[in-house]
Amino acid sequence: MSRINSLEELKELYKQYSEGLKIRQDHSKHDCSEHCNRYLTVCGGTGCKSAESDKIVENLRNEIEKAGLSDKATVEITGCFGFCEKGPIVKISPDNTFYVSVKPEDAEEIVKKHLVEGEFVDRLLYEEPSVEKKVQRQDEMSFYKKQLRIALRNCGLINPEDIKETIGVQGYQALGKILTEMTPDEVIDVMNKSGLRGRGGGGFPVGKKWSFAKSYKSDQKYIICNADEGDPGAFMDRSILEGDPHSVLEAMAIAGYSIGASKGVIYIRAEYPLAINRLKIAIDQARSLGLLGENILNTGFNFDIDIKYGAGAFVCGEETALIHSVEGCRGEPTNKPPFPAESGLWNKPTCVNNVETLANIPAILMNGSTWYSSIGTSTSKGTKVFALAGNINNVGLVEVPMGTTLREIIYEIGGGIKNGHKFKAVQTGGPSGGCIPASHLDIAIDYESLTSIGSMMGSGGMIVMDENNCMVDIAKFYLEFTVDESCGKCTPCRIGNKRLLEILTRITNGQGVPEDLDKLRELSQTIKDTSLCGLGQTAPNPVLSTMEYFLDEYEAHIFEKRCPSGVCKNLLSYEITDKCIGCTKCAKKCPVSCISGSVKEKHVINTNACIKCGECFNVCPVAAVIKK
Structure with missing residues (x-):
């Protein structure tokens, strides 16, 4: 071509x-x-x-x-x-x-x-x-019936390595339309009227961000695509880049035209080799056809894109930390203002949008702001992609209109809880989100609703948990992640989250005391109020939400020295009941030989020697071994 x-x-x-x-x-x-x-x-x-x-x-x-x-x-x-x-x-x-x-x-x-x-x-x-x-x-299929695929519209449809197929689904038509028929202000007006908000977690209106960046005068401006997807279990952005990379390139060029930028950067974690390879192919193809580079479509508009690799630091999902990493510096956030729209990459006006946000933009410009704003709720327009994972039958990526309930996603799209177990909670928003109990399953998913119950939209992770999950242990798991990923720049996050983790560890080890409950609440609120960036400000959410909705589990760990879900090893013991048929399987499997008993007789566990590995529980054919 x-x-x-x-x-x-x-x-x-x-x-x-x-x-x-x-x-x-x-x-x-x-x-x-x-x-x-x-x-x-x-x-x-x-x-x-x-x-x-x-x-x-x-x-x-x-x-x-x-x-x-x-x-x-x-x-x-x-x-x-x-x-x-x-x-x-x-x-x-x-x-x-x-x-x-x-x-x-x-x-x-x-x-x-x-x-x-x-x-x-x-x-x-x-x-x-x-x-x-x-x-x-x-x-x-129930998995697809309630989905509305906009950001994912071409994933599973086209060959992402062939630009002809992208053009065959109207790829780059939106770019051509705005370059020949619209002014930058008109493009921004469409984005404002569409109601599209950032899908990376903050939910800031896209049109407003572009308007701010356009208002600042500079000899150079930048568009950055944030593909540094770091939430555990999240893979929305990776899948878009692997399945429809040209939609992101086109959207970046549209954003560049709107704010007056001629250069774009895709910041992507190096752990995404397939996405990187397909991005490189797409950029080369777009350049060869004149859809990136100099004088695009003979309109006089210049825009090109480079790729920068991240090392997988979660904090680099925050836009100022990301910008520092692109510049070759340590990925640490800075105080705002100034915001990147005024002083970002190399101190120039910069717009940072994440992959899913950008993937929506060509569709909005081709179909109109009225079309997009008719989808969703009054304050949260359009659709949202979620990475549905955990103890659920249908694991995968789902894209649904804002306002869809958690129950619809989990039980209709997700096919319900695995192995017929009982639903306990769903974690939304990744390590920065909260754990939502069954009493809120019918809440409509949008930015404000999730925040009102102690969680958040985040980038779209959605982890489903059943009765076998210990909520204190879940809170500890997410704190371990945020402690590891803290950049260490501010004291509340660096030290405060570590103290939170120490308290949770004591509780799960059976060493918790009643005063720990007040300490957890007070310290969590202090961290939220005083941390420098969003990572620290939201890190206590898993602790606060599990304490609000599952306080009985914390109390069982502290007052009864018992883990109701049988997860925390130091609070766990095994017992062989009268169901035992004396098959000897448990004794043969025990790695420390702490189970005794003759064939066809009830066996007994020496609890002092037991290392709580759970092998006896797993191999018993008649469920005679129970957790206590």
């Missing part, structure tokens, strides 16, 4: 390349005979690639060639479908068939049965956990 010199040329290319993608995009009911052309898309995200999805692509192509169907079936690698629990995934269009947990050796059967004989490979279809029923079509 040669350089694209005008919006008209880009529109012509869209018409040309969109034809092959229409069948993949059409989710209507489709009766497909054996003569239909088929399009097979295979998940090529990090998780699926580690499970040999590249080999699946190779085997499918080989089997299609063997069957003489090369002119009737096409196989493409794509980005993450979101249903990570069931990868690798193979989707066949136009019939919208969705095969899960596919292995390379399944390629022969898929081609033979589905493409040649016109039958489904029943064993590879997804089975709904609630009704134990196989589902053939993606749009009939």
